[in-house]
Amino acid sequence: MARSKEFDIDTVLGKAMTIFWQQGYEKTSMQDLVSGMGIHKRSMYDTFGDKHTLYMKVMERYTEIISAKMEERVQGLPSAKGAIRLLFETTVHKKDVEPKGCLLVNTAVELSNHDPIATAKVNQSFMNNERLLEQLVQHGQENEEISGQYSPSALSFYLHNALVGLRVMVKTTSDLQKLDGIIDTTLAILD
Secondary structure, eight states: OOOSSSHHHHHHHHHHHHHHHOOOOOTOOOHHHHHHHHHHHHHHHHHHHHHHHHHHHHHHHHHHHHHHHHHHHHHHHHHHHHHHHHHHHHHHHSSOOOOOOOOOHHHHHTTTTTTTHHHHHHHHHHHHHHHHHHHHHHHHHTTTTTTTSSSSHEEEEEEEEHHHHHHHHHHHOOOOHHHHHHHHHHHGOOO
């Protein structure tokens, strides 16, 4: 008779996400995962497979969580420009207790040169973010709130690139005045 799992999969996957987010893929050992997730090594392998497979599942979960949070934050806001600003400000002024930076950006920097599966997952998530930004820009241009000087897609690429850069910056400085200044300068292109 097969034993039932003695842990909640979502809970332990969330713990693995935090470990990878704090330490990175390469620096995280199987022992780190087993200890941090609070499960036996055999259970981890049986449930999630090897370390790489677990990491891909963590990235999928992270993408789902972040995408939902981003869409929820901007949903129903009357100003497209204000919604875009909120996305940037949320990167700097996080209320959640999370590791600094972005797991996807960390993955892009650490693994993109040699892990095509991780790169594909990062690119898919980045494209989703660009689509959200493009929709906001298009809405703002239709309401004449955002300049029509650039196409919505060009602005979404630019804004997403700046947002990724900001996600790196929050890992390297706690100077909120500097970070807020970067946001102001970046978003001036919308005027």
